[in-house]
């Protein structure tokens with residue numbers, strides 16, 4: 707059995723590989739990270755904390771850099 711971590715992504719429980727970043731979880735499950743002010747869907751880009759394109763709400767805290775966070779069991783991630 708594949709070992710993974712279960713998180714809540716936009717209200718849905720999803721399984722991600724153990725040690726995956728939240729940004730990787732977003733990409734794995736086809737969720738954009740946010741919507742720009744002009745309505746354009748955005749995705750994680752740099753993967754190293756520079757572009758800020760991966761921002762999402764994590765455990766109730768808005769605008770977290772998901773590429774810098776490793777998924778923890780029970781983590782709640784909400785994108786726009």
Ligand code: FES
Pocket residue numbers: 729750751752753754755756757758759760761771772773774
């Ligand atoms: S992907 Fe660029 S800051 Fe996270």
